[in-house]
Amino acid sequence: MLDVWLYSLVSVVVVSLISIVGILTFLLSPERLRSLLLYLVSFSVGGLFGDAFIHLIPEAVEKVEFGFNVSICILFGLISSFIMEKFLQWRHCHIPTSTEHPHPFAYMNLFGDALHNFIDGLLIAGSYLASLPVGIATTFAVIFHEIPQEIGDFGVLVYGGFSRSKALLFNFLSAITAIIGALVFLTLSPYLMEYTVYLLPFAAGEFIYIAGSDLVPELHKETNPSKSTLQLIVLIFGLAILFLLIFLE
DSSP states (O other): HHHHHHHHHHHHHHHHHGGGGGGGHHSSSHHHHHHHHHHHHHHHHHHHHHHIIIIIIIHHHHOOOOOOHHHHHHHHHHHHHHHHHHHTTOOOOOOOOSSSSSOOOHHHHHHHHHHHHHHHHHHHHHHHOOOOHHHHHHHHHHHHHHHHHHHHHHHHHHHEEEEEEEEHHHHOOOHHHHHHHHHHHHHHHHGGGGGGGGGGHHHHHHHHEEEEEEIIITTTTTTOHHHHHHHHHHHHHHHHHHHHHHGGG
């Protein structure tokens, strides 16, 4: 159990540090950053689908006798992701954006990101309780989609009126809720042990939703044949990395 605590906490700390990736916006031109994000999103899609279909769902099916329960948990993960996204959308404000008056959607984005990271912490800790390979795979999948997401969140905060330094700070503060989520789950795990397995298909549903609903449509915006082909190669590379993690068992 001590190993689970160690792996989980190291993983969520690494995931939290991803939030400072917004510093890339200081170093790269907008065109270069946009080009980089295109392939990071492709890699993320492969990682998320790979974790869901190669690790989380098979692990859950292996441990739960009644497969219907796994399907229900996957659907619950999909629907809960839809609800979270639906109710944490941007809100309009008629006062001009400024550093003295950040728009409400910036705060809503922070709240939504904090909640999302808290759930990521729960999922990572729950995955390590299932097995080491599943925990590592889930950590990779979270990192893959956190990098483009955190750059996007940073952009939302700056657009909403935060200065770049404040955007970095608040983005980091919202990211450390992943650590809180992991601590909460690990503390309560002795009382939730028999239900832990249901967290795996729930995480799979969330990852499938994020990849299919949020990220794949972004990839379809690129119509250049050579860039689209490279997208596919990078996506398959993301899948391959998650597949290779099987051999850690």
